[in-house]
Amino acid sequence: MEHTLLDFNLRVMAPELIIVSAAALLVILELLLKESTSRNWIGWLGLLAVIAAGVSVGMEFGHPPYQILNDSYRVDSFSLAFKALLLGGGGLTILFSLAGGKNEQPKPKGEYYILLLAALLGGMMMVSSADLLALYVGLELLSLSSYILVGINKRDRHSNEAAWKYVVLGGVSSAFLLYGMSFLYGLTGATNLFAIQGKMVEMVATQDQAYIYVSLFLMMVGFGFKIATAPFHTWTPDVYQGSPTPVTIFLAVVSKAAAFALVARVLLIAYLPLVSTGAWNEIVSWLLMILAACSMIIGNTAALRQTNAKRLLAYSSIAQAGYVLVPLSTLGFVGFDLFPSLFYYLCAYLFMTAGAFAVADCIAKSCKNDQISAFAGLSRRSPWLAGVMTIFLISLAGFPVTAGFFGKFYLLTSAVGSNQAWLAAAMILTTIVSYYYYFEFIRQMYFRAPDLAAPRVSVSWAAWAVLAIGVTGTLALGLFPDLLLHELGKIDWHSAFAQAQNAIRQ
């Protein structure tokens, strides 16, 4: 029987199709609406689409891996898990944008939500691709949408500056990535990751490997930028500070998680043959470990000097990216057990980072002051908000009984398990340094007297909803790690990195 390229079960693409059609529908709606009508309900429709996509992702779990579109796109438990995470982050972002709808000037427009959906779609494509071109298309969809999102407040100077920086540096990093990919294509003549892997097996055995490393290094620069690790982090504080906070949450959580999936896919499929020759442990691991250590050290020490709340949290997210790189970098020593710990930490990171940024935003908006000093005496001005922020901070700093603690403990097992005691030591010591700046918020909130002239902190109900989700997630994952661990244990991570049956060849 004759098969065509598009001859596959559409059900496996349901999440992406839902988001695409929602975005398309919302564009048309936006055109038809009158100028004066509130755009809030476009956001609600977007949220609905995200939830629907999330449900369809949930229903896909448990099926064997499935490759479509000439092997360039695969649906496996790896990509599904990451899609669930991305949709969760995207949903929180939209919900929080709706929170700002009331007192934010200017009001978020319809295209804001549409761009968010487009960026989300790009992220979902990234985690599902098994082909360099599809990966790149997904990445650029995510990046281009986020460039606009960062600068969506046209009249805000900071937002403009952030967008400009993000475009220029993001463009450069994409160029690095593309250049690296071109080497890979030149060497192997293929763009499909598995085809590259097949060629690579022959190449590592015979040829000079210099070009393999050239491609790897170039790509690593691009990766480093996308996941915001030092020394490619310089854009992060400016962009995170200048963007509207929902966009910051999106960049810090969704964009970063998608980039991690991208790194894992490319490195663990295309470059996997290096493991067998031992070159992985000697070069790739070290490269990643150095990136991780740099991020932890630079992120955590630079955060010590920050006075702007969002900027401080930006540095904290650089440091957190370093922690998440740890299991990836020790892959050669501990094998595929790394994924549950990486994924667990990303989930914990989603809840606590989104929550902390959300609180910072509420304070900055109400007090018209984005410095940490705006938190002074918050425990007396608004005890619940202070309590919620404390939980996020304690989790970010890695104290029990929060998700951040268990996540860090879990990451540490892979660092110690690989016998890289220095990396474990770097993790622990930089964590202790981080206590100082995370607790700076707590000192302000609890030990300083409130400024009597400070206005009341107003928190809209949608912001409370985001905070409630964040707190629930942070505490639930910390108290009952089994909630997530049980699910993660069922996933066969190996299958995500092996050729799978193609829809057409069925």
Added chain:
Amino acid sequence: MTSWVDWLPTLVTFFPLLGAVILLFFPRDLVKGHRFVGILSTIPSLILAIVMYQRFDPALNGMQWFKSVTWFRIPIFGGMPWEFHYSMGVDGLSLPLVVLTCIVSTLAAVASLYIKQRTKAYYALLLILQTGMAGVFLAANLFLFFIFFEVTLIATFFLIGGWGYLGKEKAANHFLLYTGLGSGFLLFAMVGLLLFFGSLDYSVLQERMAQLATQMALLPPQAQTMLWLIFISLLIAFGIKLPIFPFHSWMLRVHVEAPTPVVMIHSGILLKMGAYGLIRFGVGLFPGFMKEAAAVLSILGLVNILYGAILAFVERELKRVLAFSSISHMGIVLFGLASLNEIGLQGAIFQAVSHGLISALLFFLVGSLYHRTKTTLLDDLGGLAKTMPVLSGILMVGALALLGLPGLSGFISEFFAFLGLFKVRPIVASVGALGLILAAVYVLRFLLQTTFGPLKERYLNSLDIQAKESVPMFVLVGLIVLIGIYPAALGEPMHHTLQYLVAKIGG
């Protein structure tokens, strides 16, 4: 079959937390209500701890009222998952410290009458702190132990920073970073142990470690280094908490700046977590390694004893005198540990408990003294026996217990610890005995300068202690005397556990 008695350790631990939750629903300015709930919530734990003490069977080995529930599993690809248990239990080692925790916590809650601001948050944190401390001693799983350990850290940070004296914020920061460093080491050791043994339950760890010890020589050198790293991390982690000499600066600050009840708890119990950890994990898990490290530990103990004693003699401020004397007395705990025989270990625990009681008493006295005189500088005090006879009298009892007067608890514990060390390292022990003489000197010095001598004019109208202040003081004095004249009350329950520990160390 299960009755509530099986859950005794859990109940003792979590009753205070229940009180903290109840407090959350109180209005902010109902100070009397906060005090009432704050004190009352410590009582059930105290009663249950005493029940536990009475029903404890000293002849049994291992954990009693042991309960273990699977908490979560970490999946391992293609292998057995790591199981984490919620396990609680009590043995001869932890029982005395649990009882101590409950007593001192209740007394600290009673002694919090000088705290006038933000009482709701204060009592809630105090109760959370009690839950953390009781949990540390009652946990039967290292992971759980660590969690409770960190809970005490956070709660103490807030208590110091929120209600302390002038330099409170700095003290809180120091406390956070130093003890954070300690728990970092502990975390490393914990992860290492998990990777080695696949479990963090005390019983499993002990069993597998004992197996491993028999084939130590066969292990690859890398694994041996790793075990040493784990062991040293444990020593540093608990050494910072105790504190052992170069890591002590944070504890001075805390003792000077923290509010009185918190210092009572800190000096009375939190420091003892270091001693407990050293015995439980150092001696209990790594007897062979401990034997090799014993010489170093005894020297460190000597340094602590002499350094603390000499500086306590030079200091001109009462709180710092007592803080340095704490360092000196923790050196005696190290002595007991380093002896690695039953009598010495018994001395170490005796010293932990007895010093817990004595320092709680003394810091409470200093707190109420400060409340009246607004100074704790020795030069500004004097002749207080004339206007405050009761306070001065109790201060004298506490001070004499501190210097080790026979008939009080300090004597018996120092005696045991020194006796233990004399058996193995007579020279170090005899040099250390100098510390006892120095203790007599600095104790008498501060006692003379505060209570005797000419009365300063501005204290003419100072009032003696009130009835409600005196309750905790008399209870503590009573316990100090009790242990002094009837040490079996403390020694009986731990006898068997210690014998078992010593047997593992071997000849």
